[in-house]
Amino acid sequence: MENNLQNLLDKIKKSKYATNVGNRVHTALRHVVVDASGTHGDDELARQISARDKLCPFFVPAAQTEVPVAGYVNGHFISRRIDRMIVNHTDHTVRIMDYKTDVNRDAMFDAYVAQIREYVALVRDIYPGYTVTGYILWTHDFSLQQI
Numbered sequence: 681m682e683n684n685l686q687n688l689l690d691k692i693k694k695s696k697y698a699t700n701v702g703n704r705v706h707t708a709l710r711h712v713v714v715d716a717s718g719t720h721g722d723d724e725l726a727r728q729i730s731a732r733d734k735l736c737p738f739f740v741p742a743a744q745t746e747v748p749v750a751g752y753v754n755g756h757f758i759s760r761r762i763d764r765m766i767v768n769h770t771d772h773t774v775r776i777m778d779y780k781t782d783v784n785r786d787a788m789f790d791a792y793v794a795q796i797r798e799y800v801a802l803v804r805d806i807y808p809g810y811t812v813t814g815y816i817l818w819t820h821d822f823s824l825q826q827i
Contacts, residue, residue, distance in 0.1 A: 702781040705819050706763065709779055710746060714739040728822045735817065735824055738764050738777050747776075749802040762799050763817075767807065774803050774812045783820045792816060796827040 705725075712721035712729055714736050719726035729735045737743075743766045750759040764777040776799050780792060796814035803812045814827045 702779075705781050706779055709763070709819075712739050713741055713743075715741055732822055732824070735822065738766055738775065738815075738817075740766070742766065749799065749806065751802045751805050753798050753801045758798060758802070760795075760799060760802065762803075765803070767810075772807075772810045774807050774810050775815065776800065776803060776812065777815045777817050777824075779817050779819055781819045785818065793827055800827075 708722040708725055712726050713719065714726060714730045719730050726739075729739050743764055744762075745764055747762040747765045748759070749762060750757070752758075762776050763779045766775050768774070776796070778792070778796060778799070780788075782788060796816065800812045800814045804810070816825045816827060817823075818825065
């Protein structure tokens with residue numbers, strides 16, 4: 681009995697730690713900007729992002745952060761917040777990005793794909809006629825995965 685309780689407490693502690701790390705990374709990424717004048721925000725995050733050409737377009741000054749969206753997906757009303765979104769009115773595209781701090785991509789991958797697909801569906805309703813593409817930024821290695 682005591683061993684089961686300790687295992688449960690250890691799981692809770694790990695979960696809280698992961699949540700705290702995720703919240704800190706999300707908050708710091710919200711303030712990162714990469715543009716012609718240099719980088720702004722957390723130095724290490726800005727360095728990691730500016731070193732990757734595919735990430736830089738998501739961190740320009742015109743990029744929106746913590747974008748609230750709401751609407752119906754598959755007959756259910758949902759309200760979400762997109763970590764980053766860049767709208768290009770010239771080529772009628774919207775790219776959305778969600779940050780994930782997991783080291784093990786497989787653990788929650790299906791749920792993350794479903795989440796990104798919900799975002800895409802909501803944004804398509806907001807921007808009819810635009811091509812909407814969703815991505816995950818895996819913050820443990822700063823890789824970008826298109827969904």
